[in-house]
Amino acid sequence: MCLVAVLRGLVLKLLMFKIAVFTPCFASHAHAVQPFCHDDESSALLQFKESFVIVHTASRYEGAYPKVLQWNSETRNCCSWDGVECDEQTGNVIGLDLTSSCLFGSINSNSTLFSLRHIRMLSLADNNFNHSQIPSAIMQLSGLTHLNLSSSYFYGQVPLEISNLHKLSYLNLSHNYDPDTREKFLQLKNPSLKTLVLNLTRLQGLYFSCINISSEVPGLLSNFTSLRWLFLENCELHGDFPTKLFHLSNLQVLSVVSNKNLAGHIPEFHERSTLTGLRLANTGFSGRLPSSIEKLESLEKLHIGSCFFSGAIPHSLGKHANITDLVLYENNFIGHIPSSFQNLTQLTILLLRQNKITGSIPPWLGNLTKIEVLELSKNKLEGPIPQSVSKLMNLEYLSLAFNNLSGFLEFDMFLNMKSLTNLELGCNNLSLVFGKTNTNATRSKFKSLELAFCNLIEFPNFLRYQNELELLDLNGNKIYGQIPKWMLNTSVDTLMALNIGRNLLTGFNQQSTVLPWVNLRLFEVSYNMLQGPLPIPPPSIQLFDVSNNKLNEEVSHCFCNMSSLNAFKLSNNNLSGMVPHCLGNSSTSLSVLSLGNNSFHGVIPEICSNGGSASSLRLIDLSHNKFQGQLPRSWSNCLMLEGIVVSNNQLVDTFPSWLGFLPELKLLVLHRNGFYGVIEKPKVDVDQFAQLHVIDLSSNNFTGLFPSQYIASWNAMKSIESNGLKYMSVEWNTSLTKKYGISGFDVYEMTICQTTNLKEISDLFGKLKALRSLNLSNNMFTGGIPSSLGNLTYLESLDLSRNKLSGNQFNSFDASSFEGNPGLCGDQLLKKCATSSSSPSPFPSCEDDGD
Secondary structure: OOHHHHHHHHHHHHHHHHHHHOOOOOOOOOOOOOOOOOHHHHHHHHHHHHOOEEOHHHOOOOOOOOHHHHOOOOOOOHHHOOOEEEOOOOOOEEEEEOOOOOEEOOOOOOOHHHHOOOOOEEEOOOOEOOOOOOOHHHHHOOOOOEEEOOOOOOOEEOOHHHHHOOOOOEEEOOOOEOOOOOOEOEEOOOOOHHHHHOOOOOOOEEEOOOOEOOOOOOHHHHHOOOOOEEEOOOOOOEEEOOHHHHHOOOOOEEEOOOEEEEEEOOOOOOOOOOOOEEEOOOEEEEEEOOHHHHHOOOOOEEEOOOOEEEEEOOHHHHHOOOOOEEEOOOOEEEEOOOHHHHHOOOOOEEEOOOOEEOOEOOHHHHHOOOOOEEEOOOOOOEEOOOHHHHHOOOOOEEEOOOOEEEEEEEOHHHHOOOOOOEEEOOOOEEEEEOOOOOOOOOOOOOOEEEOOOOOOOOOOHHHHHOOOOOEEEOOOOOOEEEOOHHHHHOOOOOOOEEEOOOOEEEEOOOOOOEOOOOOOOEEEOOOOOOEEOOOEOOOOOOEEEOOOOEEOOOOOHHHHHOOOOOEEEOOOOOOEEEOOHHHHHOOOOOOEEEOOOOEEEEEOOOOOOOOOOOOOOOEEEOOOOEEEEOOOHHHHHOOOOOEEEOOOOEEOOOOOHHHHHOOOOOEEEOOOOOOEEEOOOOOOOOOOOOOOOEEEOOOOEEEOOOOHHHHHOOHHHOOOOOOOOHHHEEEOOOHHHHHHOOOOEEEOOOOEEOOOOOOEOOHHHHHOOOOOEEEOOOOOOEEOOOHHHHHOOOOOEEEOOOOEEEEEOOOOOOHHHOOOOOEEEOOOOOOOOOOHHHOOOOOOOOOOOOO
């Protein structure tokens, strides 16, 4: 669950490693007489410096510092300036390394940088060039052998002029993207990747990660015999990967991770290979791992997670004595963990999560003493957890969850592992046994502890000493009674997430309804028997879920101070009173507001009243309460809204046509309220409710005809390209969902319904080809069933009951779909049609031959 938390530092280090490795290595020599640079080059460098401002946030590397601050006109010898290298004989500037120099500003072809015609090595990596294009004047530096423009906010098409730099051996344009949205800033469309590199035959290193390339990997790269490092990560690559690239004689690192549409397989190796790193994770690679992979004698890192590999893990993989990273998660590997893995004594990361691995956890795992991350979760492992695991003193992250492990487990074995901070044992058949003294509990400091469904009957006493916990999951155990006083009163200042749902807890301690953890981010205690008032979390809370309990009293105004609140879920309790009006505008990050099935009354708060607050709001569920008045007109400012559910209240209002302009609205349920009047046709000639998939207006007081203009604009129901049940769900994200992999997903299953007291079923319904459910019951529809409904081939449920319909019914649905329509006839009804063949069912059965 929190592997991301453990590895996030490693990811940052890897990024900085790439910047460092791919930055030109400038020679440092001791000279009796230092060369003196030319005045024109010194002036050019000073002008280049003056074109930027120093902003420390322009560089992401912790060790960044502004190298150019030392440059000045008083020390005219630019060869002594930080980041500048000169030729020993001529004094010309041949190298410029401004990596992580905190430079901010735009750069163009008029820059004096391009007058440095003797330069061979140039690195501007890890700065911020403010979405400038890479200047075409780069071709003027024709002597370049090393060029690094990575992580510097360059934007637009990669210029064709780079292809004229024939002497290039290292080219790095990677990671020019928005770190928040992941938008790629650079693209390679015209020229294409193939065109750009066609003449760069001297390349030893090509680093194009996070560039929008959107093409196949050019096969001509297999002719680049000097190529040592190839990084094409997250580039929108597609097609089949050229297998000849695996056999390049000097290739050391091949990485094409995160190209989901890139297919391929790992070929047989007939000769020894120089590969030290093979990274294919999150691609479409498939097939079996060849036993000849042992030919990769220098292999140190194998990353093939989240692919489509299958078969047994080859025994020969255990012959790689130098391997440190073995990442095989989310594939279809079967069989046991190879016994040869006990020879991988340099292993620090072993990820086998989510495969079909069987057998037991081998005791020899305890011999892999350098291992730091071990993940075996979501497999079919059986038997006990061997005591030898406790020998792994460098282990930081251990996940064994979601297997068939069984037996009594002495938990104290983990308290002796001094490095272990993240432990996941849940969803097995384990029964945990805790020592009475917990002498090691104060020495062991967990950050994440997942013990769901571990047959616990009480809160483990050692938890009172865990003052560094960020996430605690005790969901689905057999814990009963109240939360102990020591748990609520202890000074656990760093707890971010607490999940104790699905136990048999009967209530909060009435003296301790204010939760003490000052950094708590997640509080989830759903599906228990908790009573009393709502506990008050700290302002740092992001997810607050107390749904499906027996909590009562009112919602405190303290919740208005929750500035980071993302999901607020109080549904299915006994809460009452008025919802504080300040709640709606308390958070700019609120995504889910779920208050259904309580006894709230009064006017609904004005959410999104200023247009900026709650701009992330995706779902509002206020159903089954006693809310009164109208729908707040401020909801029209909630432009991200996907679902609105206010059924079973006491609202009195007209049809909310003003919601029709919300661009993401998929779900609108107004069932059983006091909505009234004629639904007027749209006043503007613009499609409204265009994304709508679910609408329920039944059991209200609407009158007249339902405007055909609305049905005609329901474009989302016309497309048969459906994403499963995604149209019935609302997704939300927080920093917590990313860090711990916590599900940010709310699913609402609803039915399409129509208004009350309307006169006829519109023939336009037949154009809604993606319609899954149609409920027009409890109305006053007359006439026949339109034959156009026969076009609804994706229809899963139909309810036309309790109307005044006549004519033939469909044979594809049972009689309950049509009951209460005395004028209908059909084979499944008591009233038979005179000639059933005269009006065949518009829904073909599975026996129809389609003629």
